[in-house]
Amino acid sequence: MKKLIALLLVAVLALGSMAALAAEPTVIKFAAQGDSTPATQAVIDAYNASQSAYKVEWVDMTNDSGAMREQLITTLKAGSSDYDVLSLDVVWAGEFAAAGYIQPLDMLMDEAGLKAEDYNAGSMASGAYSGKQYVMPFFPDLGMLFFRSDVVSAEDAAKLVSGDYTWADLQAMAEKYMGQGDTKDGFAFQSALYEGLVCNANEFTANWKDLKGGLEAMKAMIDSKATADNIMTYTEGETHNSFIKGESVFARNWPYMWGMIKSEGTIKPNQVGIAPLPGGSTVGGWLLAINKNSKNTEGAFDFIKYLNSEPGQIVMSQAYLPGYNAMLTNEEVVKNNELLSMEGFQNALKTTIARPVSAEYSKVSDALQQAIHAYLSGTGTVDDAVKAIETALAQ
16 A cells, blocks of 8 residues: 555656646747847846746857857758747848748748738848748848038928938038038048948949949049048948038938937037938848747747837837837837937838848858949949949849
8 A cells, every 4th residue: 555655656746747847938049149238138038027938048149240140150050959049130131041041930920910011121121032031120220311400401401301302412412511510521421342332332222223323323422522532431430430520411320320429429419310311221230030940930939029029129129229110109119219209210210221132142242342342433334333233133
């Protein structure tokens, strides 16, 4: 009898242990770059507290994007399932999709009732490859126009904010207003031989739809009196130095410059307006994808859905822009990011465009840079540049 009771106790304990194990949440590994803000950890904590089926653990990757890309590729190429959800730079998605490292999200989105058009257009386009959707937004970034609202007339400012203007209009305004308000130059933007040149050319050509017209407008701007003599050496650094010190009337740059204006600028925020760019605003930032070899696809997508839901976006908006369009006017999100209270910034977010989505983006980017820079510097013709760009985009 004692033996039977002992056996029953063992069985009960075993069943209890199995039940305890069954109650343990499935761990979802999230490979994402380091974050100097509290937002990423906060949204992970909020997700984990919102349900009990899954527990997300952040695999803190390097902030060196090149090194992070290599680390991910090495791991994924070996067929590893160490990571479930991946944070990807917007220009990596095509490469990762073509290599079979990430899985399409179309069916998962359909089953969840999620529509691609409800999310940042440039972010979604950055992960659309071979007719399938491979990503959702983590957080977008975008190019936009900063202008001196204390220099530009109210009529011209309204035109800029609406987005109803052309590159020729902007050049004319830059030439008209330069020198006013103690400025020196009309327009500062990135045209050095690096990735920033691709972003700017993407905007000048309206997402590569008007190659010849866009390139000619770009060269006209560079050759005009509106830009500095050394404009073709400008990166983001030279651009923000020029604008925040009050040396230029207009500048194309990323949202980070607003923070510099507030904290470091000679000019003050009340002297600055924000507007979309004529050909659309090149999207930057980061995307979310699921490892093709993840053993926890359902949980991985559940976390991605949360990041792109109202609760997740409110937490992330402490430091980043929302990728879910419905949140652009959410009261709490807008309160966390004052740029969202500006009509011009809202209009820019509605017109984001992706850089080329390619299996070999680095090669495409290099070819684009070389072709564009050769034309802008006068060592090549516009027709040569157009031909080279068309060849690069076809890769």
